[in-house]
Amino acid sequence: MNHETGTGKSLPKLDSLALAAGTEPFCDDFDRPGTLTALQVGSPHAFAEITSIDTREAEQEPGVAAIYDYRNTTERLYTTAGQGFPEPSPYDCRLFSPTLRFYGDRVALIVANSEAAARRAAKRIRVDYKLLEPNFDLHRAEERATGRLHGEDAHAAIPVPYRPEDNLAAELAIDIGDCRRGFDEAEESLDHSFTMQYASHCAMEPHTCLAYTDGRGRLIVITATQVPFHVRRIIHRLLEIPLHQIRVIKPRIGGGFGGKQEVLLEPLAALAAWDLKKPVRLRLTRREVFTVSRTRHEMACRIRTGFDRDGTIRALDMEALMNAGAYGSHALTVLSNAGAKVLPLFNKIPNIRFSGRSVYTNLPVGGAYRGYGATQGYFAFNQIVDMIACRCGIDFIDLVKQNHIRRGETSPIFEALGEGKEGVSQSLNSCALEECLDQGAAAIGWKRKGKSSAEGPKRRGIGAAVCMQGSGIPLIDMGACSMKINEDGSFNLSLGATDIGTGSDTVLAQIASEVLMVPVEKFIVRSSDTDTTPFDVGAYASSTTYVSGNAVLRCAETMKEKLRSAAAAILQVPESGLCAGEESFLHEESGRIISYSEIAYQRLYSSAQEQLECSASYTGTESPPPFLAQFAEIDVDIETGVITVLRFVSVADCGRALNPMLARGQIEGAVVNGLSYALTEEYLFNKEGRMTNPSLGQYKIFNTLDIPEMETIIVPSHEESGPMGAKSIGEIAINGAAPAIANALYDATGRRLFSTPFTPEKVWRALQEAPFEA
């Protein structure tokens, strides 16, 4: 397999047959003799202070190697957000703290020779707590009467507003044009709030990590991460272990979706392994993944808009209130993305305001999650667009076409709002949203919209949603790669980019393959080992294909020139006379051909010996957005309130799809995650703030029987600045499911829902009320 060369082809993932055969190791498949098991002891209260802790009895438990808590570990503040340095997330977290801020917050870490021993020891730790009054309501977090979560020392690492005294983890506002005038001049207005709920990534592989010291005393961390280089840096800075003594290795990863962009377990495993000089494994149970790892941020998004009856939108004011949970991981950047990835889409609106606040509550901690705020923003935005369309009597698609950004155009939002700070101005090189809308409309049968049919208790409706995302964070995200040639004309391709199951190893090899005209199978890809691969920020922000891909493109081009120059020297001809062919150069004048293999043999053994190798880096100066139109056809049972999604169509402009099969997989995986987030996924909390459904049996994600008929179309598009014309596709497709279903529900029943998930009870209740009037 993979005898083929180049991009634009649906080649199997390089690792897929080995994954199917069960021979590719994941983190838990690495073992070291005598590995100890680490177990976190979580807080039984949502908000409490430890008044006394006694671990002496627990330490006597046979098999216990060590117990760590706030008394014997560093007090240094950090953030678990695996972001660039300095991180835009506040430093509000310690390895262990005497203040526990949510149910399950870390009290202690027990390290023992078996899980059973660690669990026995956990029962023998004696802790007295002083209970504090918790707050679970994001709307009340800033009230003075509400208890303050974070102390004087919590701080932001970059100059941004941060007011822990008001439980404010982040705040931002931009104001373009004159919204007040826009509202005054508009003929019509709307004002609605929309809320999206907590959610878990549910990667099939739970978070896990193995740390040990090697024969030279260095710390080796094998971990299920999206961000190996950030893991190394954060361990180094937090634990004061010299950076050069740390090696972080990423094996195969069992899914991430943002959940593994968090440096959650590694510092703990590293602490114990470095201290005890023994291998230590720390692995979350599925229950812990739900309760103590990271989540999608709950967000309330209010949109006020003023518009004319011809569909001209004069002003739009978006106000986002986000629940950071107990710690502010990604509290600023997810918040800003709710505006930054949404508002440029309708660049014809002259007056735009965006303001947002992230607040602390005593609930699970938010973090990065596929879509990263855009999901929450687009849920509100697309319903508002549908309401405007209904009020004006304009078709949704026509209204979108009237307002959306086009190729060659810009939006002031790009410059005003980046990830947590000012952004980078850009004009679009590519935008095929219009084609996406037209093809999607044809595929779903859009003409039937507004003619909702009824059969028994079932009402049928159609709805649409549109969105854009980005391709990496411009001027911040950096990817690098290096390559060297071997005697057979194969290449080692070392990537900092972190394949977490997305297929990036394959897509990046396809890029190099196309440049060098070498079959994909002759690239020996190594991704993400801080000792042996160059730096890359990691797998997030829809950056890998575009940012890391551009690094690979540059690197392969450099390699090609090196090979050309060596070929010319060996053949004793001018470089200009050489023509690149498959794995070789042809000297056109003489007809002589020299293969890459011959060049490698010459340079390694015979003449002007040199390892032909090179490296390259890339940081985007822009972040070309992919575009997407999504369409849902649903049945609503008006007796039970059950929504069934019958068909779901996604039409994407992701630039040129470098591997259409894998691009489709990214879209459909995100769609199904989006569908189950819209309909069934939900954190249920009791009144003490404890999640009551922390299992895959009780927290419902879609299985094979739940999926609708899916149609996925990738329209032809080409992004000049992208490698071989590509933009991103990893996140965008999660955004449209909830609003498309909501708009379809309106089409079917005249009812609107303002919060997800659309449970049968919620739908049924809405059906008992009067129809919504736009």
Added chain:
Amino acid sequence: MKQEFAMKDTFVINGERKTVEFDAADTLLTVLRRAGHTEVHSGCDRGECGVCTVLLSGKPVNSCQVFAASVRGRAVTTVKGIGTLENPHPLQKAFAEHGGIQCGFCTPGKIVASYALLEKTPNPGDEEIKRALDGNLCRCTGYSQIIESVRSAAETMHSGEPEEGGGV
């Protein structure tokens, strides 16, 4: 540090007899992984995700829900017993070639469950594939390409091509 176990038995794993030691509370999943069968993954330990699916006497089970002590004498088949990297089963090839694999963590369980389906129903329709795989969660693919993979493998196995793979 050598662990001591209360029980000892001989298992037949992928056709090979293996003596394994375990405690009364140990599951088949624990014993398989301890015996080096790391192709069997662990995702929830509650029988809710299906990534640990193996065949027990030819039937798919969540190995995290089976006590090792109850296995006695019965044949256990993991994905490695269905085909290998060198000699893959059509299902393994089809999953790779049709985008049925992204992260691959659920894949061994999915292939085992699909294998059991095709043994019983050599030519399944999409609904039958969906029903057979409803206990095997996947968060990456959205399932569509997995269903296509199983359908394609069934077609390959029917098309008269010599069947590859070890079989059970």
